[in-house]
Amino acid sequence: MNYTILKGNIVSSTALNQLEITENGYLVAADGIIQGVFATLPEAYEGHVVQDYRQKLIVQSFSDLHLHAPQYPMIGLGMDLPLLDWLNTYTFPLEARFADNDYARKIYRQLAQELIANGTTRVCMFSSLHREATLILMEELENAGVTGYVGKVNMDRNSGDVLQETTEQSMAETALWLEQCEKFEHIHPMITPRFTPSCSDELMAYLGKLAQEKNLPIQSHLSENDKEIAWVQELHPDCEQYWQSYAKYGLWNDKTVMAHCVWSDERERKAMKDAGVTVAFCANSNTNICSGVTPVRAMLNEGLQVGLGSDIAGGHQIEMHQVIASTIATSKHTTMTNGAPCLTVAEGWYLGTSGGSEFFGEQAGFAKGNPLHALVIDDSHLPQVDSVEARFERSIYRRQTGAITAVWSAGRKVLG
Amino acid sequence: MNYTILKGNIVSSTALNQLEITENGYLVAADGIIQGVFATLPEAYEGHVVQDYRQKLIVQSFSDLHLHAPQYPMIGLGMDLPLLDWLNTYTFPLEARFADNDYARKIYRQLAQELIANGTTRVCMFSSLHREATLILMEELENAGVTGYVGKVNMDRNSGDVLQETTEQSMAETALWLEQCEKFEHIHPMITPRFTPSCSDELMAYLGKLAQEKNLPIQSHLSENDKEIAWVQELHPDCEQYWQSYAKYGLWNDKTVMAHCVWSDERERKAMKDAGVTVAFCANSNTNICSGVTPVRAMLNEGLQVGLGSDIAGGHQIEMHQVIASTIATSKHTTMTNGAPCLTVAEGWYLGTSGGSEFFGEQAGFAKGNPLHALVIDDSHLPQVDSVEARFERSIYRRQTGAITAVWSAGRKVLG
Known part of the structure; x- marks a missing residue:
């Protein structure tokens, strides 16, 4: 098994108007397939390399x-x-x-x-x-x-x-x-x-x-x-x-x-x-x-x-x-x-990520069994905001040039 | 007199829904005050330094x-x-x-x-x-x-x-x-x-x-x-x-x-x-x-x-x-x-430039007597388009990060 373990502030759009936020959490994929999002790293994955994105946002692509x-x-x-x-x-x-x-x-x-x-x-x-x-x-x-x-x-x-x-x-x-x-x-x-x-x-x-x-x-x-x-x-x-x-x-x-x-x-x-x-x-x-x-x-x-x-x-x-x-x-x-x-920010995000990915046979959000499609967003150049949800919302409205620092597609790292 | 002479493709919003385009033209300011836009450089300004922006767009700020x-x-x-x-x-x-x-x-x-x-x-x-x-x-x-x-x-x-x-x-x-x-x-x-x-x-x-x-x-x-x-x-x-x-x-x-x-x-x-x-x-x-x-x-x-x-x-x-x-x-x-x-592109541009600058006592566009407020837009990274007007319109719709390469404000060069 080839593991990808990403650590950071994870936002998953699990249903229309529903965001699951895991601060300092772990997103784990095995051979490119998501195993889950975890608040603490399960024992089964210990010893594998963790890519630590610290305070950055890890979201669906x-x-x-x-x-x-x-x-x-x-x-x-x-x-x-x-x-x-x-x-x-x-x-x-x-x-x-x-x-x-x-x-x-x-x-x-x-x-x-x-x-x-x-x-x-x-x-x-x-x-x-x-x-x-x-x-x-x-x-x-x-x-x-x-x-x-x-x-x-x-x-x-x-x-x-x-x-x-x-x-x-x-x-x-x-x-x-x-x-x-x-x-x-x-x-x-x-x-x-x-x-x-x-x-x-x-x-x-x-x-x-x-x-x-x-x-x-x-x-x-x-x-x-x-x-x-x-x-x-x-x-x-x-x-x-x-x-x-x-x-x-x-x-x-x-x-x-x-x-x-x-x-x-x-x-x-x-x-x-x-x-x-x-x-x-x-x-x-x-x-x-x-x-x-x-x-x-x-x-x-x-x-x-x-x-x-x-x-x-x-x-x-x-x-x-x-x-x-x-x-x-x-x-x-x-x-x-x-x-x-009107659409909320969470709903707009759902449509642009989970809503579309359903057509490709995926479940909503970072669900177990989905191929890993994910982004890392670095907003450290923007004013400090404590709430992960607020930072996530801001990422949609505030210009993103250079803010996407890593991308995974179907389990493969394709940027960063 | 201190002359600023800019050469390039000049677009001036002289009235609502009216663009005056001077290809390979000259925008001349003396002590920061616009003297005019010219298709060929008048004799009076010969011998002064010309800043040649070639195919770039020169537009109002x-x-x-x-x-x-x-x-x-x-x-x-x-x-x-x-x-x-x-x-x-x-x-x-x-x-x-x-x-x-x-x-x-x-x-x-x-x-x-x-x-x-x-x-x-x-x-x-x-x-x-x-x-x-x-x-x-x-x-x-x-x-x-x-x-x-x-x-x-x-x-x-x-x-x-x-x-x-x-x-x-x-x-x-x-x-x-x-x-x-x-x-x-x-x-x-x-x-x-x-x-x-x-x-x-x-x-x-x-x-x-x-x-x-x-x-x-x-x-x-x-x-x-x-x-x-x-x-x-x-x-x-x-x-x-x-x-x-x-x-x-x-x-x-x-x-x-x-x-x-x-x-x-x-x-x-x-x-x-x-x-x-x-x-x-x-x-x-x-x-x-x-x-x-x-x-x-x-x-x-x-x-x-x-x-x-x-x-x-x-x-x-x-x-x-x-x-x-x-x-x-x-x-x-x-x-x-x-x-x-609806508003045309030219009208939207007029409102964001000449329409607002009227409040500061200016005439519309690069009018004689206005203080020099101007931008240079470099779109050479985008697909080639021959029409200056089409390139100008595109500059409004297509993301501009890094495309503004020089800025003049009240006659002073403040960027580039």
Whole structure:
């Protein structure tokens, strides 16, 4: 057995709005699997090396359930543009550049490193339609220590001039890509129709069959804005609601993440709950693009599974600390509008860590049996505060450059 | 004459929603006063040293019209608490610590340096009630290169146990403080009743008289939340609206900044416009404390003078780049709620720079006759983008640590 024993002020998000704080405690993993959090080190582990982080905070690392890797170079660009202009001016031309493998290598290496530096160790990520660039992305994530899922994007209609594939290309490339990505250990493929309007019925049927046959997870976009919803209704007059355009092709189950769900009403939310679909709540992009406000409190009350997405580059912050702060701010705007109780700091943190990690098969918090995904936060440069809980809360709101001094991902130390 | 000639990609916010971009241009100041922005260097300045920043951006520095210096150590703490608990748990006990001059020196030195590092060169700032700590704050700001106004806070009622002064103390200390701060060159005193509920009528009358006699600027809080407004109405039954509790004592004129104004209705806004009162819009704290959303679009349409405040520590971001992004996000929430047009990036930038600097007697943008307040932004570590305007917009949204490489304040180079 190979033991990892971390000592420090441990904060574990064991349930929505519940933090378990163990001051000067021990977080123990054996062969990368968490054995528990202990106030004093159990005898069984005595004699093994203890990495003592003293007064520093030891917390879970983040899950980012929705981001577009090829949009990484355009973070912060075009934030005034309406969605369609934004796509045509920046997004599609930029994604088209990932036909160039050297460009992909350079950008994706930076992206993978920035994710780890900011403590994101699990992702559900869109690549572009390019098979080779997608494999490069997966290599770079694997090398940097990011785990989770990546999808080669499928889009055979309604996608402009610079970025489209034929139905045949899309199917053949996806099949070849799936073969080629069997070599990865920590990063796996995810079926990724861009969204209903950009995939023909034939392609959707193929993807659904593939997901079913190979038991693959699925990601896409759902009910982000009203024009998109109306468009889906036109394209699929047999579907009363947007989600049904995925469900009818077998793309709607408990291995599915749907981004946004801003306008998902009670019925669509019930369909999510019944199928076990996970919501990726993307507060920054919802605000930047004026999509609306995801009814996150209703979703939580109804028992839906919810995680957070940075949604780079509709979102402008890749740092999940900041995404959590924006998520809480968005919920406070809802409070000011309709009185729905806003998210607490503990709840925002839960969504950005445990809420997302559930999709990867983990239990909430530093639970026994989870792979070790953890961060060390050094706030010694900030004013002294005695309460560990207050320091933890501050770490979400106050700028973190350089504060994350060590990161573990799936049991491996990947930073520090 | 002492010339400062800066060469680079110059962006000047000359009016709301109007950017003047001069690529590879020259920004010229003589003895610290701007002479103009030129596409080619006029003959008159030939032979003088040109500081060539090549492809970097040269932009205006920020004005922060509302922040509480003694709350600097508590940034990001207690963001879940209701206002009163937040004040009693964190704010008042912390402010009370500034009776200790050594503590004040240490904290205020850090604050002043962080302001300059983030490009804030003009402030309207609350100190605490302590005269000596206020002088220390002014010294530290002056030494670091921050210009503008600081107020010793006046509060002789309703301020808890740990932080109160008698009416006599408040008046005597204010008078003494005003004498003692005549020595400063770039930082000046500002009359600062904390807000109506914390100042007795006698104190308010004294402060109004003082402001009038010595022609001093004034700052306070106005219409931040409904409970506060109701309280003011109880305390001043003769005042139909909150603003009148300032106006009746001579604390309401064109040298006045009022923070928040979230609930200022058409009548209160007209009173502002008529008197020439400036609004300090504090998007972050309004959201964090769930105060409401300041009707900034209405204020701008009505011709009010509006600038931005970080409102540390109700606000959690001291970096005005981020405050501008939050300001725009807040306005987008208004758009999503009631359809009012949101702020553009150029408008947000205007409010954080020219909008605020008007209070200090400047014209908008790098206008001839303004003291030189400028930043150099190095974005060479980010992906290459050809458009200067797009790079400028990105600088607001994408994290800036280390990107501000030089700062001028009132003609002096204070960083880089």
